[in-house]
Amino acid sequence: MKHYTSNTDNSDGNIVWHHASVTKAHRERLNRHKSVILWFTGLSGSGKSTLAHAVEDRLRQLGCHTFVFDGDNVRHGLCRDLGFSPEDRAENIRRIGEMVKLFLEAGMIVLTAFISPFHKDRQWVRSIVPDGSFIEIYCRCSLEICESRDTKGLYRRARTGEVKDFTGISSPYEVPENPELVLDTGVLLLEECVDRVLEVLTQRGIFSV
Numbered sequence: 776m777k778h779y780t781s782n783t784d785n786s787d788g789n790i791v792w793h794h795a796s797v798t799k800a801h802r803e804r805l806n807r808h809k810s811v812i813l814w815f816t817g818l819s820g821s822g823k824s825t826l827a828h829a830v831e832d833r834l835r836q837l838g839c840h841t842f843v844f845d846g847d848n849v850r851h852g853l854c855r856d857l858g859f860s861p862e863d864r865a866e867n868i869r870r871i872g873e874m875v876k877l878f879l880e881a882g883m884i885v886l887t888a889f890i891s892p893f894h895k896d897r898q899w900v901r902s903i904v905p906d907g908s909f910i911e912i913y914c915r916c917s918l919e920i921c922e923s924r925d926t927k928g929l930y931r932r933a934r935t936g937e938v939k940d941f942t943g944i945s946s947p948y949e950v951p952e953n954p955e956l957v958l959d960t961g962v963l964l965l966e967e968c969v970d971r972v973l974e975v976l977t978q979r980g981i982f983s984v
């Protein structure tokens with residue numbers, strides 16, 4: 776398999792960027808909100824997807840244009856050829872990063888729910904989008920709680936060795952160093968977490984265009 780890097784660049788002179796006449800600013804004005812990426816990161820079972828969908832539902836009620844990307848779903852299609860080695864996880868996040876960058880240009884509020892365990896991969900996504908567009912939300916939940924939930928039975932299978940390279944068991948999770956928001960998803964109620972995310976969006980002027 777061809778291995779990509781975050782630096783892969785096809786600018787050999789034969790491919791020329793075509794600038795759109797309808798810009799992100801136009802779309803933001805039409806939508807009446809700014810576009811932004813809400814990047815939820817945390818262990819499997821920490822509540823990323825549940826929270827992302829709950830935030831999306833609240834945003835829908837406010838009339839926002841949103842889309843949720845979830846690890847398990849994306850791995851059924853765009854990233855179906857990838858496994859869970861550090862290289863494959865980096866490629867997973869690289870593809871997702873490029874995809875959410877396009878959705879940002881499209882004027883959306885993009886919510887992602889990927890374990891994204893490696894600092895450098897998260898940093899890379901942050902680096903390819905404009906300052907302030909990447910809001911990293913650490914869903915902090917102990918391994919004990921995630922493992923006791925074990926909604927997919929994967930922790931049990933990781934403990935027996937049947938599932939390899941499992942985050943938190945046989946593969947590392949690098950805790951975000953400076954996220955915009957930390958939520959104790961093992962302790963807080965879902966609605967409390969949603970409120971905290973909405974507060975951050977309000978503080979950052981996402982709803983004032």
Ligand code: ADX
Pocket residue numbers: 819820845846847850859863864865867868888889890891892927929938939940941942
């Ligand atoms: S990431 O590390 O590359 O960001 P991603 O979020 O796409 O991971 O996928 C994680 C989901 O894949 C988990 O929620 C879990 O359901 C499933 N999964 C299957 N095998 C593994 C594994 N070895 N490590 C982590 N998650 C796994």
